[in-house]
Amino acid sequence: MSCIEHKTTSSPENGEAGRDYNPFDVMEPRAPLKTPVDRKNGKHVKANDIPPQGVYLPNNNILAPHMKSPEYVQLSTAAAITLGIMGGRMYGCECTRCLNLLLTYPEGCRANCAYCGLARHREADRDYADRNFIRVDWPAVPMADIVDIVAQDPHASSFHRMCISMITHPRSEKDTFTVLKQWTDRIDPDAIPVSILSNPTTMTRDDVQRTKDLGADIFTVALDAATPELFDRTRGKGVQSPHKWSKYWDIMLEARDIFGPQKFGAHIIVGMGETEYDVLTLVQQLVDLGGHSHMFCFFPEQGSLMDHLPATPRDQWRRVQLARYLIDYRDVRVDKMRFDELGRVTDYGISEAELSDIIDAGIAFRTSGCPGKFQDDISACDRPYGDSPPSDIASYPFPPKKKDMKRIRKQLDIPVMLE
Numbered sequence: 001m002s003c004i005e006h007k008t009t010s011s012p013e014n015g016e017a018g019r020d021y022n023p024f025d026v027m028e029p030r031a032p033l034k035t036p037v038d039r040k041n042g043k044h045v046k047a048n049d050i051p052p053q054g055v056y057l058p059n060n061n062i063l064a065p066h067m068k069s070p071e072y073v074q075l076s077t078a079a080a081i082t083l084g085i086m087g088g089r090m091y092g093c094e095c096t097r098c099l100n101l102l103l104t105y106p107e108g109c110r111a112n113c114a115y116c117g118l119a120r121h122r123e124a125d126r127d128y129a130d131r132n133f134i135r136v137d138w139p140a141v142p143m144a145d146i147v148d149i150v151a152q153d154p155h156a157s158s159f160h161r162m163c164i165s166m167i168t169h170p171r172s173e174k175d176t177f178t179v180l181k182q183w184t185d186r187i188d189p190d191a192i193p194v195s196i197l198s199n200p201t202t203m204t205r206d207d208v209q210r211t212k213d214l215g216a217d218i219f220t221v222a223l224d225a226a227t228p229e230l231f232d233r234t235r236g237k238g239v240q241s242p243h244k245w246s247k248y249w250d251i252m253l254e255a256r257d258i259f260g261p262q263k264f265g266a267h268i269i270v271g272m273g274e275t276e277y278d279v280l281t282l283v284q285q286l287v288d289l290g291g292h293s294h295m296f297c298f299f300p301e302q303g304s305l306m307d308h309l310p311a312t313p314r315d316q317w318r319r320v321q322l323a324r325y326l327i328d329y330r331d332v333r334v335d336k337m338r339f340d341e342l343g344r345v346t347d348y349g350i351s352e353a354e355l356s357d358i359i360d361a362g363i364a365f366r367t368s369g370c371p372g373k374f375q376d377d378i379s380a381c382d383r384p385y386g387d388s389p390p391s392d393i394a395s396y397p398f399p400p401k402k403k404d405m406k407r408i409r410k411q412l413d414i415p416v417m418l419e
């Protein structure tokens, strides 16, 4: 495969200032402001003490009711539409194949990650149950209602997988066990397997083991940042948040030991200031350990500490998507690839013809995550429009069509081969 020379001039496909990547010095989060005492720790919500009643749709009430896990969980808008709990339609897809659940508390998540809509600093102006997360609202629903609906016929369900996102809260381990047990008591995990999106900061090896014993199939760790420096800046000391890179790795290695090969992985957000070489080296490290990477394209989440920063230019994102797919599923090694002085991929390490076939199959550009029932490289977790608007799709929640492929090739700067 001949080398690709990247342009850095302005083009509609490029990001701000004509760059085709997000550099470290630009991607600085703003500092969190001080939270007024009367808004700290969900005080404002708890003071009202409104009893929860059925489904809670974000922003419909002035105050979020006093809802908490394990009785209540939040679920993605896509999952709520698929379950019939909410009305609405999604561009290009009829449903989601993953039931993404989020533990919920009036105090919310106690961490302060710079890119996240659920971060603690938001308690100053938005109740937890009303916060946007990965670009969408998350209605709160009694867990028993969700189980009742899915348990009617798990084999006929649209869901290929269920996932519990733990968030950072003193009760999150205990409540995760309860929610998981409530599910596996009624729904055969072989019919709809369960993934855990863990909160390593407060977890022990025994906690990881417990999720496995209760029927979880895959255990993931949201590293999110691709390097220790970026992790500290976006999720640790840099934003008064409690997370540590080393603890995340400790828990991921415990999961590797307990869950085994192909049953653990890490979430990584692309475009927060790491180089393409950094992120793809991490992807290779995970593959060498026997795990997988699940990639997200950075999007400036409204209300987050990075909402003033540019989304990942599509060029950077497509290169990383394609290279990650080759490392994860086609046994291409990062050391076979070539990079320029800015760490951008210039050579994918396979022949032009092979690369062309893989691009045209389109799977590399679909949402990545835990597998569903179709095939190993097609994720159940399709997160419709979780990392981009439908007008400029980053992760395709459906198989890209001909017009999408044309656009993707343009973003990759790899034209269609002539016969």
Ligand code: SF4
Pocket: 109, 110, 111, 112, 113, 116, 117, 118, 119, 120, 167, 168
């Ligand atoms: S721990 Fe997770 S939910 Fe909490 S702020 Fe960080 S990314 Fe968001």
